[in-house]
Amino acid sequence: MAQLQTTTPLAKKSPLIPVLLALFAVILFLMPYYANNYMLDVATMALFYVVLALGLNIVVGYAGLLDLGYSAFFAVGAYTSAILMTQFQMNFWLTFLIGGALAALAGIIIGAPTLRLRSDYLAIVTLGFGEIIRITALNLEITGSSSGIFGIPRPSIGGYAFTHLYDFYWAMLLLAILTLFAVNRLGNSRLGRAWKYIREDEDAAEAMGIDRVRVKLIAYALGAMFGGFAGSLFAVKMSAIAPESFNFMQSVMILLAIVFGGLGRLPGVVLGAVLVIILPELMRSFAEWRFLLFGIALVVMMIFRPQGLWPSGRGKTE
Amino acid sequence: MEMFTQQMINALIIGSFYALIALGYSMVYGIIKLLNFAHGDLYMVGAFVGFAVLSLFGGGTGLLGVVVAFFAALLFGGLLGIGIERVAYRPLLSSPRLTILITAVGVSLVLENGVMKSFGPSFKVYPVQLPTEGFQIFGATLTYAQILIILLSVLLMTALHLFVTRSLYGKAMRAISIDHAATSLMGIPVTRIISLTFFIGSSLAAASGMMAGMYYGQISFMMGFIVGLKAFTAAVIGGIGSIPGAMLGGLVLGLLESFGTVWLGSEWKDVFAFSILILILVLKPTGLLGENVTERM
Numbered sequence: 001m002a003q004l005q006t007t008t009p010l011a012k013k014s015p016l017i018p019v020l021l022a023l024f025a026v027i028l029f030l031m032p033y034y035a036n037n038y039m040l041d042v043a044t045m046a047l048f049y050v051v052l053a054l055g056l057n058i059v060v061g062y063a064g065l066l067d068l069g070y071s072a073f074f075a076v077g078a079y080t081s082a083i084l085m086t087q088f089q090m091n092f093w094l095t096f097l098i099g100g101a102l103a104a105l106a107g108i109i110i111g112a113p114t115l116r117l118r119s120d121y122l123a124i125v126t127l128g129f130g131e132i133i134r135i136t137a138l139n140l141e142i143t144g145s146s147s148g149i150f151g152i153p154r155p156s157i158g159g160y161a162f163t164h165l166y167d168f169y170w171a172m173l174l175l176a177i178l179t180l181f182a183v184n185r186l187g188n189s190r191l192g193r194a195w196k197y198i199r200e201d202e203d204a205a206e207a208m209g210i211d212r213v214r215v216k217l218i219a220y221a222l223g224a225m226f227g228g229f230a231g232s233l234f235a236v237k238m239s240a241i242a243p244e245s246f247n248f249m250q251s252v253m254i255l256l257a258i259v260f261g262g263l264g265r266l267p268g269v270v271l272g273a274v275l276v277i278i279l280p281e282l283m284r285s286f287a288e289w290r291f292l293l294f295g296i297a298l299v300v301m302m303i304f305r306p307q308g309l310w311p312s313g314r315g316k317t318e
Numbered sequence: 319m320e321m322f323t324q325q326m327i328n329a330l331i332i333g334s335f336y337a338l339i340a341l342g343y344s345m346v347y348g349i350i351k352l353l354n355f356a357h358g359d360l361y362m363v364g365a366f367v368g369f370a371v372l373s374l375f376g377g378g379t380g381l382l383g384v385v386v387a388f389f390a391a392l393l394f395g396g397l398l399g400i401g402i403e404r405v406a407y408r409p410l411l412s413s414p415r416l417t418i419l420i421t422a423v424g425v426s427l428v429l430e431n432g433v434m435k436s437f438g439p440s441f442k443v444y445p446v447q448l449p450t451e452g453f454q455i456f457g458a459t460l461t462y463a464q465i466l467i468i469l470l471s472v473l474l475m476t477a478l479h480l481f482v483t484r485s486l487y488g489k490a491m492r493a494i495s496i497d498h499a500a501t502s503l504m505g506i507p508v509t510r511i512i513s514l515t516f517f518i519g520s521s522l523a524a525a526s527g528m529m530a531g532m533y534y535g536q537i538s539f540m541m542g543f544i545v546g547l548k549a550f551t552a553a554v555i556g557g558i559g560s561i562p563g564a565m566l567g568g569l570v571l572g573l574l575e576s577f578g579t580v581w582l583g584s585e586w587k588d589v590f591a592f593s594i595l596i597l598i599l600v601l602k603p604t605g606l607l608g609e610n611v612t613e614r615m
Contacts, residue, residue, distance in 0.1 A: 060416070064414070064416055066416055066419050066420070068423070110596075113596065113599065113600035114596070114599055114600070117599055117603055120352075120353040120415060120419055121353075121554075121599060121603070123353065123355075123419055124353065124547070124550055124595070125595065125596055125599060127547060128547060128551075128592035128595050128596065129592070129596070131544070131547070131588060131589075131592060132588075132589050132592050132593065135585070135586070135588055135589050136589060138585075139585045139586065248543070252423065252427065255420070255423070259420055263416075288435070289431075289435070291427050291430070291431045292427070292428060292431035292432060292434075292435060294424075294427060295423075295424045295425065295426070295427025295428035295429075295430075295431060296424070296428055297424070298420055298421065298423060298424025298427065299405075299406050299421050299424040299425060299428065302410060302413075302417050302418070302420050302421040302424065303406070303409050303410060303421070306413065306417050
């Protein structure tokens with residue numbers, strides 16, 4: 001029997017780790033005081049990817065369902081915020097919640113009919129769905145067709161308006177930490193164990209009384225919801241969005257992040273997301289080789305190290 | 319009527335391309351239950367091999383050049399398919415399904431970006447254009463080149479069908495798709511038959527890519543992405559794993575898409591096709607001629 005518990009809470013391992021984590025969090029929170037704008041921007045993008053990767057990890061890492069259209073959910077969140085804020089002058093924080101809810105709803109709509117099928121069908125359907133969302137955004141009036149939506153207003157809390165890069169850095173950092181906390185708790189919950197059980201052996205899980213379709217659907221909806229949140233924040237950070245930000249390559253990058261770090265293991269997922277953003281920045285001269293190298297990396301990783309760069313300390317799952 | 323006939327002709331051509339690619343999806347799926355995500359990119363590679371060979375011949379390419387380019391695409395595509403199976407899929411055949419699917423995505427990225435690095439990211443104009451002579455039929459124009467494409471597709475599909483149903487190799491393929499281990503115990507070289515399957519499927523996709531390149535006149539490294547998705551849709555419509563199903567599915571999708579485009583406008587063409595995919599999966603996941611696919615592994 002494979003060991004099912006893969007995301008052991010870090011705190012249980014050593015008393016030093018919480019201290020180190022706290023120290024690390026402080027360093028991250030203080031980043032605007034010592035980093036320049038470029039570093040801060042890259043860090044914000046990396047945190048954004050951390051949120052997306054953590055959300056996708058629920059679907060791919062925990063429940064073992066391949067989702068190749070994850071950028072569709074982050075598009076739903078981004079467009080929801082953009083449309084509601086520019087056309088209906090709604091408050092950002094309200095649209096943030098609506099964006100997450102609509103993304104979750106989109107997850108249910110796409111998941112409900114297909115989750116009964118085999119998992120590889122799901123991969124293609126999610127891919128098709130990602131394209132449907134992108135093309136729809138490209139064709140509709142309300143989404144600004146190919147030029148997208150621009151002039152999205154800045155959010156504010158109380159009287160404090162988000163005007164600087166570091167405001168968005170902090171917001172993204174907060175979202176990333178909250179997501180990490182939530183996804184970690186979810187992974188260790190009864191529901192999380194059900195996901196991993198389904199991933200390991202669907203029939204056995206069903207025989208144990210786990211409602212296969214319902215549990216998968218929840219994974220799908222929750223994963224989509226985090227994508228929606230990230231997209232919503234992304235929209236106000238960029239203040240402009242266009243359909244091409246949500247193409248298939250985005251979905252692949254997010255998938256790559258979680259495969260790189262280690263499917264289902266949160267420290268690995270976070271590491272992978274950071275690597276996927278920072279590596280291309282470090283090797284700017286290789287920019288056009290990026291996707292070729294990423295493709296090779298995917299194949300090589302799967303053949304030689306399917307558990308990822310930072311697998312769990314305990315026994316291997318697969 | 320004129321419009322209807324013209325759309326029928328378009329549908330037949332597009333349907334033939336889809337069907338040829340869908341065959342590869344279906345064969346590989348039938349034999350090792352792998353959704354070869356990179357399959358659409360072999361169509362693209364075929365188009366580029368044809369492009370490279372025709373460019374080598376220079377401006378005065380005659381029929382000979384086209385024939386050579388066609389067979390070069392066929393052969394290269396097939397060998398590439400074998401190589402991909404050997405390097406990327408064979409080591410993972412016993413791994414979890416998710417692992418091999420992710421690998422297939424990686425292979426697809428490598429093919430697309432490898433071609434982009436070698437030929438450049440812009441659209442390439444095919445060095446040879448198909449002659450536009452033809453004749454009128456019910457007010458629509460049917461060119462000889464279109465007839466040739468349809469005939470060639472039908473020929474390839476018939477040959478494949480005969481091969482799979484009549485030859486010893488075809489029998490071995492069908493046996494493997496039913497039971498891997500038992501086939502191996504009967505002394506059938508399973509890995510070699512799998513290689514052969516990849517060769518045939520990939521070369522059909524490459525041949526279709528070469529024909530599409532000539533037909534549409536321009537190619538790009540991303541051309542396989544959407545077409546691959548649609549060919550998969552065709553395979554699902556017909557019933558994945560079934561060879562006549564893949565042909566039928568290609569034609570049905572070609573028809574639906576041609577008339578759907580008239581009805582909804584070309585900007586919604588892809589949305590229409592993918593919606594059909596989702597609808598079919600919901601309503602009749604076995605497809606028109608398929609075996610039972612909902613059975614779990």
